[in-house]
Amino acid sequence: MSFQGYLRSRVLTQSLFDQYIVEYLCKGCLPVYHTERREFRKFVSRLCPTMKVGTRKYYRKKIADGFLQQKAHLKKKLADALWMCSTADAWSCRRKSFIGVTIIHWISPDLSRQSACLAVRRVVCTCNYEIIGKLLEAINEEFEITTKLTCTITDNGNNFIKSFKVFGTKNDESQERAPIQSVDLSNYQTDNSHFPQAKPRSMSSQVFRHQTNNYLNEESITDILSDIKSEFHESSEEDGLDDAEYADLVPGIRKIGADNGTKDKKQFVQDGKPDEGAVNFLPLTDILKKKASSRTIYCFPKHRRCACHLLSLVAKKDIFVGLDASLKNLMDSTEKKLLALWSKQNRSSKAADAIYASLDGLFVINNKTRWNSYFDALVRVRHFLNTKKADLKKLFTHFKIDYFRPAEEEFIKEYVKVMRPISEALIVLQADIKVNVECR
Template structure:
């Protein structure tokens, strides 16, 4: 768990690591909530925290739904006029002294909520219940959401054949090349000897690593395409044709605004809450601009994003 704050004098964004501990057993929402509460009290910051940011995991989300504070962003609304001629029925209902409510029995909601039997809940541990609502307001990580947009949401484009077929063909060849480098030292040496460098390899945990790998591959195809084809032939891999090159160039072009936005949101120095909406707005504008200029294969991808 990390903590971030603004310096009182310089207004610079400060940060520190509070703790890094192992959670034993299942990482359920009640366990996570209790650990976070304990850390807040340990560092005496339980009254100072305004927001807590986590990923979109269901266990974190449920922890804050059950034990988190509600965000207070609505302005104070003027009280309604109970005598208004437009709402006479509501006015009478809300007025306990109304003659029309003689037959109604008004019950204190507080007495119901505080009844002992209402507090019996087997799945919530008693210690968390005592600290109910002590977690701060929850914010889902915008960087994680951008990752989901670029990976899960972008998969909707694969339903469109014009994009699906050429994209999968190009990516299959690229993945075969990347796998050869990662699994064989002989292949890695051959790639380095022909290209003068190693390829950037994608990983499963960060979407933008795929984007970075394709950007490097595009650069090599633009400057050293014969050398790349030669080493792919040596490794018995199908070489890239013109359609593959076009698809990967368009993929990088469409994904660039999302990748740049993700880098900005993940930044340490300028990752302020006030920069999020402008970053999203700029990303949407750039995607629309790219699409308006015409794409051969990746229009579906731009639409999905």
């Protein structure tokens, strides 16, 4: 028994060492100049004395090459997928706007759900619906997934909604799949009485099937149709009218070549007025030079609004529509006292220390854009009401804030009890892999 091959596979080479550093920088979202810090180089020299740390420029090139490799690998995976669903979002940070197709989902051959981040792009100008349409289509074409997307999920922002309303496919489920029409041909006869009467319109493409549900080939369909006596017939060249006879029958049509003599055939306007019997020709170059409409440029899949965002709006806005006046006043008075207490904790470190000393913890401060944080903040308040009510009263007195009335305490407890299912549903919908609820 020899361990020579095993030991050789575990030898750390310089190329493998550089690959580990690139992975360390990318996974940790660290700046490239981190490799030139004295502490990092000292740590590496102690850990691997035989290895050398490259320069910032070297690792920047390695990261760029690795990005191209990962992108090619992702495009190969997407090429094997048949259908996929994408999500898009836009945000701003540090006075800069961004848009990204954050995650795209597809089913792999082993029936497992796969996802990946496609792109994050900088938005230089106003993030309106036309800019969104241009960027999203560019990303879809870059990864060659335009024809494979079944839908794109976004939030309820006006810019996204208008973009998909203008450029997207209508969400008409009745037109998604046309029903397959079948005709029973088992008792086929050449008599016209066994077939429906012909309608004065072009025959639409139909799918003929036997009772065994096997498709007919092209020759058999041609034979069947040739035996049917149609009410319509095509005129042959012999019984048709030539151009001269047709011009005699239809007034306003000039004969070309017969009575024009040597006149120019392109002369259709006389004395500045168009000839009534002449055909108006439109130059193709003029049509091509016209500025194309935005409706014909971008092609989007069907639009689905994020279920998490919709449910958050229901919990944040819709439940208060048509609310009883007394209940609304109770909610406003309770929230006013909570906001006063939360602002004390946010604005003063001394107040935060006093809250922590009295309650052995701090309040959860809610985020205005996420309803879950507001629910978590009320859960924290309810916890202090159930466990440290006396200390909470002293804290209100210390900050000179009116304490909750009994009705307000009951409102906080009931609100947490009623809204907990919505909070739990949002947690389920926000999952990445273990979720089977469709976003509509």
